[in-house]
Amino acid sequence: MAEKGIPMHFVSSRTRLRRAVVATCGASALLLAASATAGSGAAAAAAADGPGGHGNDPSPGGAVITVKTAKVGAPGNPSVGVVPFTDAIYQSCADAPQTPTGCLTVGGVRYPYEIGQLEVTVEQWVAFLNTVDPEGRNRLRLYDDTESSSAWPKYGQINLSANAGSGRHYSVAFPEWANKPYGFANFLRAARFVNSLYNGRLISEQSSSSGDFTYVTYRIRLSARTDRGMYDLTRPNATRAHDSGFVVPSQDEWIKAAYYDPNGGGTYSYWKYPTNEGVFGDGDATAPNPTVLNPTTGDVTNAADQPLASYHASGLPAPSWCPGQLQPEACATVNPIGLDPITYADAYQGSLSTVGQTRTTSPWGTLDQGGNAVEWTDTITAPPSGRNSARVWRRLHGGVSNAPAFQMWPSAVGLQPQDNEFYNHTYPWLGIRIGVIGDLRPGTS
Template sequence: MPFVSSRSRLRRAVTAICGTSALLAPAALAGTGAAAAGEPLPGSAVGAGAVVTMTTAVVGSPGNPAVGVVPFTDAVYQSCADAPATLGDCLMVGGVGYPYQIGQFEVTVEQWVAFLNTADPNGRDPHGLYDETESSTLWPKYGQINFSSGAGAGRHYSVAYPQWADKPYGFADFLRAARFVNSLFNGRLLSTTTSTSGDFHYVSYRVELSPRTEDGMYDLARPDAARTRDSGFVLPSQDEWIKAAYYDPRGGGTYSYWKYPTNPGVFGDGEATAPHPTVLDPATGDVTNAATQPLASYHATGMPAPSWCPAQVRPQECSTVNPIGLDPRAYAEVYQGSLSTVGQARTTSPWGTLDQGGNAVEWTDTITAPPSGQNSKRVWRRLHGGISNASAYQMWPSAVGLQPQDNVFFNHTYPWLGIRIGVIGDLRPCPPR
């Protein structure tokens, strides 16, 4: 990735993040301990941005070695020359030559609603940021966000039930994720705050979102949109995501890579050293067994998947009503796992991130070839992290998943697709006006 001089980089970063929106007020509504998101500011004009706080973990050790993985196999290799040829194609992953930052948490429903009301203040949704299957009416168990056509400008979208506010947004495709990043990139950076916890370093960015979503870090006029700047908010690349989740700068694990984002594990032992699965409060989705470490929200073999449904919904609706038309038995079999409150599993990666193992699978901006044997004009991207409805192997570094970036079917039917942002280069608050 090319870099420019520090002075030029700083100038471009300030230009990018300050955008053109005016600073209207210094305060945002407080959200969860994990993140904060604000409603459109009182008295603001249509299109003025809500304020969100995004906290990132600092990832250092630039120039770390990559590791070889064969997709979905229980091993890592010092190089692909060491991988058995019979296993299939090997990829070298996880090596990153520059410092960067990655979201400490997944993007929450509250943050996404703040973005929706900023990007689509009139409720017309020209860019497909919302689908009615995300509503609590059509999908009582998984519906996170409700839409009201009669609401005032900048207030058409709302968190379906309070319990959803601090859960990961779960209906993202890559294009939605890129638009969220562009809104951050084009927004106004109001303040940055640094903090430490043990060996981990964090930066919290307080940003007034921008309604400008079609360009910025990603030019979405291009189907194969890639990063257009060397400073700003991004979606992590596959290598950035894997390094933050698995690379141990202290040399733990195998070739300095953990098997899970929660603990070093032992490659080759199947699920024997997997983290413990979360247990969720059935009415709130809060993690109730955080004292049991290491911990992740996934579906452990032989155990029920972590699950909850908002207390406001009748149990029969939770177990039967779905937008796909599945009968209750098939619905119970296919849709078992639920998203848990971000950060409550408490188990950190080697760099201090939370929930990179389990909960929602997360998009990267890495473009990849379509599955073997397929001809596709669509753009495919890598995803990582496992989900609350999948087994432990989905949390391995070799779980290099891929999907079309615009998979509309998944938007309708897959409530575990999440977003974790990243930061490259240097960002500074906008000068006062």
């Protein structure tokens, strides 16, 4: 499969879905078809200069969230070469065959860092929304109507109530969604979340270990300031502005955490899946087992079937659930895109599962880097056309509950415009995993 500007797979119905979406959504739907084919003022900016943990946010009203990271060591590890979406890995791109899609060198990171053990959850995202938008006005476009349980029964994670009190306008649609990955992210949303962490107050930090893995648990009071921090979002091609603090992981950081085995397992010390070594060149023969979900809660029911990941295995139903508070017919038919029930059922099969319940760890102790939601990185890349573009494109990585096993390979280096508004309306599997660079320490206001 050639490199695409779309980091996911709509099972066997891609052509039919494109035609249906174009017919129902008009000109904006052409963005999907094209992709598949190929501020704050000066005072606020000054206040946002320091990373979270240095007590630089005097406002006491932000929500407090807890995030747990896995430490990734072995600085200076070797990188490998990958040809996008092919079942192979190379010691270097010099060893790779010449193809129209070229070869990418990935996975080498020269410094220690941390990466989220889990994806950012709906509950954490709701806390962020109520912190940065306490009056529910959505001026930063961090919410879309299609995210509601009424507009999209099967995938609606968050409801917005105009009549709620300050700081309470956003709510988790149903309790079962609280610990699922937030699935409607674009890069700008991910960067604002990271800026809120960066500008917030780090209340506590606690290290722990489990077997060979080392973790750090942070409690942070979120900041309402999101224009600047780790990323200056007044600049469309924002990169990291500081060498310490919370970040959106880079593609190399993400790939190393998912695949690089410091003990030398796999091929050239890289696994084929974030769940197990696998065998390059055997297709999906050594892929992890697919999850089976409780049909009304989305909890994983077959955690004993290790290794395990939430993806759509060939010849099997995709992992799926419908909130028990709803009628199954609503989940099967009601959608904001206007697709007929047959096309909808074919295109939108997989559901996000409760984070961490697969229990299968990467070489560094992360969970769900294989399967569940595809995740943003902050790595900027050229558009798939190869021509100059006014839009900023960034890499994504990870499996998808609606996609086959190949989406979990190291070579599945997807890319998308960082502000793809159409996907905000139509794609419920785009997630966030945070990272940490440098050294954070609790601070006081």
